[in-house]
Structure formats: structure tokens, C-alpha cells
Amino acid sequence: MYLLRLALASLANRRFTALLTIFAIALSVCLLLSVERIRTETRASFASTISGTDLIVGARSGSINLLLYSVFRIGNATNNIRWDSYRQIAEHPRVAWAVPISLGDSHRGYRVLGTTTGYFEHYRYARQTPLALLEGRRFSDDPFEVVLGAEVAAALGYGLGEEIVLAHGVASVSLVQHDDKPFRVVGILQRTGTPVDRTLHISLEGMEALHIDWQSGMPARGNARISAEQARQMDLQPRQITAILLGLDSRIATFALQREINQYRGEPLLAILPGVALQELWGLMGTAEKSLFIVSLFVVLVGLVGMLTAILTSLNERRREMAILRSVGARPWHIASLLLAEAFCIALAGILLGLSLLYLGIALAQGPLQSLYGIYLPLALPSLYEWQLLGGILLAALSIGGIPAWRAYRQSLADGLSIRL
Template structure:
């Protein structure tokens, strides 16, 4: 009976009710969208590197090793000798390795030397492989494979020449102009630091530094690119190694052996552990984002209460008639609570629909443009809990106008005001 009465009352004030529901729906859609972006960003961050069991570098800190080897931020404290790398790669529990060498740049983007194993074993977002959008991998000593952002920001296409600069400055004053590279391929968007990396071969890194010593060009030496091709370009050292093991059970024992390596001080870290440690340092923005979206929902609820309260003065006679036909003050108060709950429920349902529609349309666009993976799916258990909490909050907020209606007396409602 009360439900039908509340629905009829809302129908009589349909314009106000629809606007209130629309405001609630937009706030809920925004809240769910921010929540999905927040969890998606965290998942994307955690899936920056997947399928790699250990990251090995010179002894430093786990976060520092992760930053320069995966995120291309900062510098290594030292390099790993090629002999130590081969010793690790030849261990029976090691299934594959990906050596990487850092230290050069191109117009603000990091240049990374590696091998074809990088394209075969590097995984992100669960188990997604690197895919070439255009061109091919390394076929020549001076081939370069660009990340999606490098190609887009600098306007490169397959076949274009590029010149690598020594060091990591945005403007390289010391360039390897005598040995230019050719863009052989461009990777598809990944939403990881791969997008902002110029990939070349390990041998190419050695080749462009043939005439260099201690970070500077050796005076009087000028080896041509043709002469370099005939040289032994086996690296003397590398920056870090990505390692995959034959069995997950052997990961910790291998990590311990590498950390106790007698030939030189090395550090082996678990990528997942290091990522969680890093996220704990930069995850403050996540909490701030959740707080802002929560304030949006709170503002919408306050607006709903204000709309109901503002209608009470116009509904004094309605309340009085209800009291006259036998409805007690408690019944009138429950009617206000029920109206607020109905508006909140309708707003939650409409907001969920808007959220899912937006996710279906914008999800692929966001993934393509920013590499943020937002899969289309029904609300998760956490999101359903949030929706339930919103409806409950709407019901509780209805107590405010309910108290106002409860206090209205029959005589006040029947009084004719001039």
C-alpha cells in the first residue's frame, strides 16, 4: 500500500523525480567508472610484466632494479658482466633469459638493446605477447623496433632513419651519427613502458660504442659501419636480465643462488613482489581518486534530500489529508523514507546501465589510446556492494525529510495560508 502510494506521489512530481534520478544516475555511473578505472589501473600496473619469474641486475634495491629494467626510469648502479649472465643462463633450472642493455636514448625516449628472445618471452596483461603493428623484427645489425608512443609522438614510419644519442637527456648533444639505425618495425600499443622504448639489438649497442671509452668518443678513432659488421660484437656487460624458470618451485632456490653469487654482487627479485612494493609507494593517488568519486555520490544524495525537503512545503495539504484519513505520523514518515529509497534504487539501476553502456563504448577506445585495459563485464561483487551501500544510504537519508513530515501537525496542514 505504501509502495503504491509513494510511486503515485513520485508520478505526480515526475519532472522533479526524473531530474533527481538523472542526477543520481550520473553520480553512480561516474563513481563506478572511477572505481573501474582505479582497479583497471592497478591491474594494468601489476601486469606491466608477466610470465617473468625473476629480474636480475647489479645489487641495489628491488624497486630501483624494477624501475630501470621494466619502467626505464633511473640508472643501474652497475652492470652485469657477460660471463655472469652466461653462467646464469646456462643453469639447468633456467628455461629462458632476456638480456637487456640500457644507457642511450633517442629524443627523450630510452633505447634498449636486447635479443629476439625479448619478443618471444616478454608478456604483459596476463599472458599477452608483443605484437608488431607494422614491419618486422631485427633483420639487420642497425634495425630498430619502436614502441607505439615513440612512433606516434615522433611521426616515424617503417624505413625511416633514426640516430641514437649517448646518455639519457631529452636533447642528446653527443649522437652516434656515424651509425644511424633504420626503423624495421613498430609495436602495437601495450599500455606499458614498452610503448616508450626504442628497441635495438645487443650487438648494435656494442657497435655504436666501438670507438667510445669511459662514456666519451676516443679521439682519432673512426670505425665505419661496414668495418663494425665484421667485428666480434659480443657484449662485455649488460644492464639486467629477465629470467624464466623451468618450474615455479625452483624460483626461490634460484633467487637465493643468484643473490649469493660469488663472482660479483647481484640481485634477483620477484617482479610481482617488487611491483606491489612500488605500488604501495605511489598508490596514494588511488585513494584520492576514490575519495573524490565518493564525494560526488555524497553530493548527489544531498541533492536528493534537498529536493524532497523542498517539496514538503508544497505537500503540507497532502500530508494533512493522509493524517485525516487515519495515517499516523509514523506512516507519513515511512512514506518519505520509501520515496527516498525508491529514488535511490532507480538512480542506482539507471547509473549502472549508463556505466555499462559507457564501458562498452569507451573501453576499446581507452585501451587503444592509453593502453588502459577496461574489460566489459557486469558489476563485480565489490561494485554490487557499493551499489547496495548507496541504496541503503539513500534510505537512511530519507530519514531527514521523514522527521520533517513526522513533525507536521494536522492543524498546520489544514490551515489556509494567505
């Protein structure tokens, strides 16, 4: 214990250098744990985004692309699906439920999803958790009603009864607004921690009404424009959709129906299993994850090398101090233990400060991360793996601290007392 007190007193005497070294280790520890925490929570957030959906059907492209635009609202479809193809798939005897979705429009950077009320009944996330309304109700027969995700309502300050104008395309700033057909907010969903929070939900009829007077990708001009009231009186049967979410009556039929849809002759379609596509996505991202982790480890190593440099630099200046300790009865292993204790104290203080910086960063970034990227970082205690990482850092610090300890052990009493000119 006296060696520990002596080590703390020695560090206090060199407080400026010690504090800089502790801060460098703290930053490296904070970076390492941040990368690990974000990696873990991102994987958990992605995995909990969709549950209970057996197949996702879209135009033939790639499985990851289909998963990204249909579930995570990232990217765009290569093509649409004809409505009669949807009806034929939905009426398949093995299909228990089918939910069509249509994408393409946005509102102030948030994606608009056209669907049916079946979406609210069958969509599940985080282990079969259904969607629930925080306020209001689902959209009904009026095509110009919208149900907001929790993040949309919170970020834009919308409430029930407000009118909003949707924009064509998915850019945050659009030059083409559907200002002649405003939508009224009738419901706000409870927060889910998934892309649902950042989505505006309208009916397929509402999506069709927005574009009923469009020609060749542009809105009609002059008298050719169709008002919202006129659109309500028209047949708003969709002609195309973007993707289909399918639930089957038996999991055994999943692969058979997937093969049947992939060989569909009416048009080129692709059916994917969400879980398998997620594994493919993480397989692609695995290299980036490992690279970030390795870079973080090297940052920690740089911090520990900084500690080694600080101790070695001070060692030559403390030769007389060591000699005095030897002269009053301290043995060589006492001197070595003193330097190991200093390395331990510096590393432990750096780890504790790093944890404090981590939790401070999580508290500050928790809201923006969830609103912008849908990643929820809880203020939880370190996991077993994170404790193992911290223990490894502490052992590495002791190992590196052994270098100056060995040098001090080898110094002789005469070397310390002699004066070098």
C-alpha cells in the same frame, strides 16, 4: 505504484532542483566507479605485464626499483652488470634461458631496449602469451635494425623501412642525438597492452654501436667519430648490460639460485621474483588506493547530503501539499512513503546517469590511457563488487531519505492547514 507516480509528478514540478541533485549524485557515482575501475584494471595490467620469467637480475638496489625499470621502463638502474657476470649466470646448470636487456636511450619519449632475439622467444605476458609480429621480422645481424612496439608505431606513424634517429637519455626532448647512426624499422609487434607496446627494440650490438665512439658520457668530436659503416666492421661485443631475465629448468631451484646470485662475489647483484616484487609494489600503493576510495565515498556522501538538503528545503514549502493529501485520506505513512519514493527516484536516476557518464568517459579516455599509461579500460558491465557499491548507495539514499520522511510523518494535519504569519 500510485505513490511512485505521485513522487515522479512531484519531482517534475520541482525539476530544476531535482535535476541538479541528480547530477550531483551522478558525478559522485561516476567518480567512485572510475576510481574502482582504474584501480582494478591497473592491478590487472601490472600483473599481466610479465609471465613465465622466474627471476630478474640487476645491480643491487631495491626489488621494486629493479622491477620498475626492467619490466615497466620506469626509472633507471643504479648500476650496470658486467658482461662476464651475465655469461656466468647464463651458463648456470639450472638456467634454461637467459635474456640480457640494456636500457638508457630513447626516441621521442619512448624507451629503447637493447636485447637479443631470445627476448622475442622467451618473453611472455598475460598468462604465457608470447610476443608476435604484426608486420615485418625481428632484427638480424645488422646492428642498425629496430622492432617497434605497437603503440610507438601507431603514435608516431612509423612503418616498415623508415629510418629513425635515437637519442641519448630517456627525456622526451634530448639535446644529444645519435643522428650519425640511424636505425631502419624492420618489424612492428602486435599490441600487448604492456610496456612492450611503448618500447623500441634493438640488438645489444646496436646499443653498443651507438656508444662505441663515446668518451666520458659524451660523443667524440671531429675525426674521432665512428660512422655507422665503420661500426658494422668492429667488434660490438657488449661490455655491460642493465638486467637479465631468467627462466629456470625447475621452479624448485628458484630460491636456491636467487640466494646464490644475491651472494655473488664478482659484483653486487640482486635477483628478484617478479610476482613477489609486484606484491610489494601493491603493498606500497595500497594506502593510496584506500585513500582514493575513501575520498570517493565521501564525495558520494556529499551528493546524498545534497539530496537530503533539497528534500528538507522543499518540505517546509510543501506543508500545505502534505496537509491536502492528508485531508483527502492519505495517512502519515503515505506521506512518509512519498518522500522515500522521491529519494529513491533521485538516487536511482543519479546512479543511472553516473553509469552513463562512466561509460562515456571510458569511451573517450580508453585510447589515451592505453597509449600513455598502458592501462586498458574495457567497456564491460559493472562487476559484482561494483553492483554491491551501487546497491549500497541506493540503500544509503533511502536511509538518508528517511529523515525528511520521519519529519513529514510527524507533522499534524492542523500544522499543515494553519497559516503562520
